[in-house]
Amino acid sequence: MTKLIAVFLVAAGALLAGPAQAAGGAGIEMERFPEAKRTDLAALQSGARIFVNHCLNCHGANLMRWNRLRDIGLEDDKVETFLIFGEQRVGDTMRIAMAPKDGKAWFGKNPPDLSVIVRARTSFDFAGTDYLYTLLRGYYRDQTSLHGWNNVAFPNIGMPHVMWQAQGPRETTIVRVAAVADGYRRTTSVYDADGFVTTTTETVIGPAKEGVSFSFRPADESQARRFDEDMANLVAYLAFMTDPTAVDRTRIGVWVLLFLALFTTAAWWLNGKYWRDVR
Amino acid sequence: MALHKTQYTGLAGWFDARMPTMMVEYRKHLSEYYAPKNLNFWYIFGSLSIVVLVIQIVTGIFLTMHYKPDARYAFESVEYIMRDVPGGWFIRYLHSTGASAFFVVVYLHMFRGLLYGSYRKPRELVWIFGCLIFLMLMAEAFFGYLLPWGQMSFWGAQVIVNLFAAVPLIGPDLAVFIRGDFVVSDATLNRFFALHVIAIPLVLLVLVVLHLLALHDVGSNNPDGIEIKDKVDAQGQPLDGIPFHPYYTVHDIYGLGVFLMIFFAVLFFAPEMGGYFLEWNNFIPADPLATPAHIAPVWYFTPYYSILRAVTTEFMWVLGAGVIAYGVLLYFALRAPRARYLGLGLALALALVMLPASPLALEPKFWGVAAMGASVVIFFGLPWFDQSPVRSMRYRPKWHFWLLIAFVVVFLVLGYFGTQLPSPANTIASQTGTMLYFAFFLLMPWWSRMGTPRPVPDRVTFEPH
Numbered sequence: 001m002t003k004l005i006a007v008f009l010v011a012a013g014a015l016l017a018g019p020a021q022a023a024g025g026a027g028i029e030m031e032r033f034p035e036a037k038r039t040d041l042a043a044l045q046s047g048a049r050i051f052v053n054h055c056l057n058c059h060g061a062n063l064m065r066w067n068r069l070r071d072i073g074l075e076d077d078k079v080e081t082f083l084i085f086g087e088q089r090v091g092d093t094m095r096i097a098m099a100p101k102d103g104k105a106w107f108g109k110n111p112p113d114l115s116v117i118v119r120a121r122t123s124f125d126f127a128g129t130d131y132l133y134t135l136l137r138g139y140y141r142d143q144t145s146l147h148g149w150n151n152v153a154f155p156n157i158g159m160p161h162v163m164w165q166a167q168g169p170r171e172t173t174i175v176r177v178a179a180v181a182d183g184y185r186r187t188t189s190v191y192d193a194d195g196f197v198t199t200t201t202e203t204v205i206g207p208a209k210e211g212v213s214f215s216f217r218p219a220d221e222s223q224a225r226r227f228d229e230d231m232a233n234l235v236a237y238l239a240f241m242t243d244p245t246a247v248d249r250t251r252i253g254v255w256v257l258l259f260l261a262l263f264t265t266a267a268w269w270l271n272g273k274y275w276r277d278v279r
Numbered sequence: 280m281a282l283h284k285t286q287y288t289g290l291a292g293w294f295d296a297r298m299p300t301m302m303v304e305y306r307k308h309l310s311e312y313y314a315p316k317n318l319n320f321w322y323i324f325g326s327l328s329i330v331v332l333v334i335q336i337v338t339g340i341f342l343t344m345h346y347k348p349d350a351r352y353a354f355e356s357v358e359y360i361m362r363d364v365p366g367g368w369f370i371r372y373l374h375s376t377g378a379s380a381f382f383v384v385v386y387l388h389m390f391r392g393l394l395y396g397s398y399r400k401p402r403e404l405v406w407i408f409g410c411l412i413f414l415m416l417m418a419e420a421f422f423g424y425l426l427p428w429g430q431m432s433f434w435g436a437q438v439i440v441n442l443f444a445a446v447p448l449i450g451p452d453l454a455v456f457i458r459g460d461f462v463v464s465d466a467t468l469n470r471f472f473a474l475h476v477i478a479i480p481l482v483l484l485v486l487v488v489l490h491l492l493a494l495h496d497v498g499s500n501n502p503d504g505i506e507i508k509d510k511v512d513a514q515g516q517p518l519d520g521i522p523f524h525p526y527y528t529v530h531d532i533y534g535l536g537v538f539l540m541i542f543f544a545v546l547f548f549a550p551e552m553g554g555y556f557l558e559w560n561n562f563i564p565a566d567p568l569a570t571p572a573h574i575a576p577v578w579y580f581t582p583y584y585s586i587l588r589a590v591t592t593e594f595m596w597v598l599g600a601g602v603i604a605y606g607v608l609l610y611f612a613l614r615a616p617r618a619r620y621l622g623l624g625l626a627l628a629l630a631l632v633m634l635p636a637s638p639l640a641l642e643p644k645f646w647g648v649a650a651m652g653a654s655v656v657i658f659f660g661l662p663w664f665d666q667s668p669v670r671s672m673r674y675r676p677k678w679h680f681w682l683l684i685a686f687v688v689v690f691l692v693l694g695y696f697g698t699q700l701p702s703p704a705n706t707i708a709s710q711t712g713t714m715l716y717f718a719f720f721l722l723m724p725w726w727s728r729m730g731t732p733r734p735v736p737d738r739v740t741f742e743p744h
Contacts, residue, residue, distance in 0.1 A: 063359070115358065116358065119562040120559065121559075122551075122554065123554070253546070253548055257540060267535075268533050271532075274529045276743075
């Protein structure tokens, strides 16, 4: 019996652990979103402000009501005064004026609605928050792309780097290691701050791991750090917006489980009492 | 007219005098339904599946109050339920977690049947009604999965409905008939909604009643796989039986507590269950113009999906050879001349439409669908495949038990590969798994007779608490 349960647990473990090893995304390791931001009200509010100022022009959040921001400490009057620029009321959802047709014409693809974007971009390989945190900070100048920008997390992305002034100029190095007939080849592309690329290729001696890695060298370290902070706040807000009941849910969940523990203990005791007669 | 003479007092007496059926049925199914006293952990999943069924029906009713079965609003209305309807997120997560929980408990319930031979004579009808419930449950889950109208809803339905197009002659028309359109569309959403909220649940409920009535007529099996009705006391009650109520009701309430702790831990702390209960891609609204790179069904369908994908043109040679070999096996194993020629003849006829070199061969896609269907329908045959002289694995040769575990592992491995992108290694694994899956059932009439069973006890083995 115990053996049987152990067999099932091992099998279930193998089943759940498997997909995590599969490759995906742009083939890069996503950077870790600072999880503590999720419950940091100041970060969430700052993220909401960045979202409204920079994202909510091309991207809508059609499933998110303005007054839901009270969950992160923004009262209706504050929202009305500081965040809503147009004709909308606090009971409306965050819709935008840009027509999908125009979006498609201007960017090649209508910018996706961001209401549930963190969940939609999660996969077996990485969390949606990590992906967006890497994406938003992963732009680099690339003279060969259509709009002069490219992205390590989303190659040939349709969206240009909206917040380039805030991030400041940087030099980008992308290293690709690929298997070839006689071992591995490492291709290093260095994009300067203006997006001109220098590529060098070398054959790797000895064992190597296939994949893509990247690094940035910002002109102004402190400016880049401030930008990272802002993007972490923005992603925290997006994570809140994707699942606004998460905080309530986990809070209630603890009580429900405590109640059930009590209930189950009582049921176990009662069960023992009744079954004492059975010989 | 005079009232029925009643033995009860109080409220029960009032009802019994006016509707004696009530108390008769109460006695028949609860207070005087004698269940073996040695039922163990594995016997909890029957009553748990009733609990989950009730959860699904009640939450389903509340969901329909806000859900909009319209391709334009369906996705938004689900998020509306999750965000703007008070407590809506709770109802929706109950329903989505309940769907997966349903399959968990039903799979464990079926495993119990295999472990202790619960499908054996005289319980064949109990088993058949159970298999029908399983089929209806799959249909219910499939229709329901389209309703959130996300990318996986849309493309999953698209893939599965397109399978029907592989049926010879009528296929393409059949697919259009099912969809109500040339692609999955608003028409499909509406009919799937109707099927999901009323048609299938009605059938499901009737089948559950039949399953229970059939069970209560023959009585429950038990881990020892012996008939408790063979040893009765002076009143004609089984010596090893105890009334279902209160002994098993109190037992099941305890089990329910443990189950609900796991259920609610998932619901409150990981409602997506890492992308297995709620697939990440389904948070993207359905887009008929953007096919996702990887279309995977929800976890409970993935073993069958693997079997579907395993069938390639090359694999048809293996399957065809397998069918011929099985025909030859039948020829030598069966006694009656008519049966042995019928078996061989059918196998050869089947091979004629299966082997790719044959001019009559049907396309592998069709056989993939057929294999997937067969992998589910084959469960119906268990009472006749199993020829072991004893029911329970407890007294069968130990390797029978490990064969069953091997089958479970094959099922899980098929399930795992069903979640993965197709690759050569995946295809080989799925094909091997498919052969083993069918071999387990089709060779059972022979392997279940092999080996010497241990002596079966007269009375059930039971240690008082």
